[in-house]
Amino acid sequence: MKTFHITTFGCQMNEHDSEIMAGMLMEKGYAPADSRDSADIVIFNTCSIRENADKRFFGTLGTLKKRKMAEREAFTVCVCGCMMQQQHIIDTLKAKFPWVDVVFGTHNLHELPKLLDNLYTEKKKQLEVWPDGGEIVEGLPAERLFKHKSFVNIMYGCNNFCSYCIVPYTRGRERSRKPEDIVAEVKRLVADGVKEVTLLGQNVNSYKGCGEKGQADFTDLIYMLADIEGLERIRFMTSHPKDLSDKLIEAFKNCDKLCKYIHLPVQSGSTKVLKEMNRKYSREHYLELVKKIKTAVPEITISTDIIVGFPGETEEEFEDTLKLAEEVGYDSAFTFLYSIREGTPAARREDQVPEETKHERFNRLVDLINSTSAQKNAEYVGRVEKVLVDGASRSKDSVYEGRTDGFKLVNFLGPEGLEGKIVSVKITDSNTFSLSGEMVRE
Ligand code: SF4
Structure with missing residues (x-):
């Protein structure tokens, strides 16, 4: 029985794609390996959202060359995901990593078992990247x-x-x-x-x-x-x-x-920047939406994505973002330094913001977001929240972690066997990123 290991980069979409790949492979009789080093088949599910992601990915891939050369057909290397939908990446793979066995994209992920079968029966490399989506494939298993x-x-x-x-x-x-x-x-x-x-x-x-x-x-x-x-x-x-x-x-x-939780990416608090980002809403429209949401559900928690240093962003426009973040009072935010994505319109702009300015603005934004998050979390102290228990806390032994309805992370002590249950937890303390409390026995 061959074993496999999947390394996943990027967002929840990729995470779920990896669950589907694992499900398909296990259905075909492959077994998950404990680590990349012990796996017969190594799969990289790539992401192209971050700048230099390709350099980092190719660096990691390069570390497998020695093993591949030593083990040859006994060791299979597969790469897939968003990066593989870009021609310049495929060109680099072919030129510099000809020993990779199987390459496929986001649109034909369901073909992985077939591509492996072909590799093992026909003994030749498989490169199958579909340019477009085609029909949605239903009924795929997921691990x-x-x-x-x-x-x-x-x-x-x-x-x-x-x-x-x-x-x-x-x-x-x-x-x-x-x-x-x-x-x-x-x-x-x-x-x-x-x-x-x-x-x-x-x-x-x-x-x-x-x-x-x-x-x-x-x-x-x-x-x-x-x-x-x-x-x-x-x-x-x-x-x-x-x-x-x-x-x-x-x-x-x-x-x-x-x-009662919504992730509503704003990206910028400046209408001019939003227009240049092609987001198709204004600062005013966004704030109006937030007002409507909070009026309908006052207890709702709100998170967002914000990009700092989009090409041409002025200090004043960045301050509009700070003011908007303050006005909304986000529970949390994913903050990003703008980085060039080859092939996008913004990448061609000549008015890129200097790195130093981007970092300085980024730090100011993160300070503001963290202080708002800490304040918002402190409001939970004394409340009883329903928590869906995910399992043992990654940070502390014998402590559970789970999420409230509003997606707040909660750590608490509890008896064995709570994983997957919804329990009541009295919140006794808070910090910027999480809450802690005591289980309330009902
Ligand atoms: S909505 Fe905009 S940011 Fe989100 S995936 Fe589509 S193009 Fe990208």
Whole structure:
């Protein structure tokens, strides 16, 4: 029996793709290895979001050459993911890493078992990168990281072409799954012990599923899933402010299973920068959305993504971002230094912001976000929160960690066997990134 090991770079989409690859391989009789060094098949699931990601990836890949040369056919090296959808990466692979055995992209991930079969039977390298998405393949198995929660892809690709982003080029145009296929998958997951699903898409708000009963939008889909008995929590990732509907905001109020947490990427607080980013909303529109959300659900937690140092960003425009972040009062934020993505419109701009300025602005933003997060977390002290227990804390032995409905990370002491259960925890302390507390016995 051959063993495999997958190294995953990047976002939840990639994480879930890796779960699917693991599921397909295990169904075919391959077994997971404990480490990359002990695996017969090594797979790299790549990401192209970060600058220099390719250099780092090729560096890691290069470390396998010696083993490959020594073990030859007994050791298989596969690479896949977003990076492989870019021609210059494929060219580099062919030129500098000809010993890689199997290469495939985001669109034909389901072909991995077949590509391995071909490799082993025909004894020749497999290079299969599809340029476009084609039909959505249903019914793929997945080897989940957690028994009690799962990612569920509801759509693939993106039509938005934000001027800094490579995703529409690597994951293709938007394609939504049929609502009944998603409902059937979630029912299967719930029957297998899942209590929480996170619906995944680059822009879930533009989901349009054409089903047996006509077209369903994202909010319709949430209500369909909420009807599934045994499913306790529904989350989603990621929203685009331009497509966030009043209907979805109402659902936060009316649908108990929809977690009271929204990740709403703003990217910049300056309308001019947002226009240049091709985000298709203004600062005012974004703030109006936040107001509506908070009015509908005052206890909601909000996180965001912010890019610092987009080409041409002035000090004043950056200060608009700081002011917006202060006004919204984010519970948390993913902050990024703008970095060039080859092939995107923003990469061609000549008014790139100097690195030093970007770093200085970044630090100011992080200070503000951290201080707001700490304040927001402190408000939880004394409250009792329902926590879905993920397992033992990574930082401390004998301490559990889990998430509240609002996606706050909670550490607490508890008896054995709580993993996957929803328990009540009284919050006794807080810091910038997490809460801690004591389990309340009911
Ligand atoms: S919405 Fe914009 S940032 Fe998000 S994946 Fe699509 S193009 Fe990229």
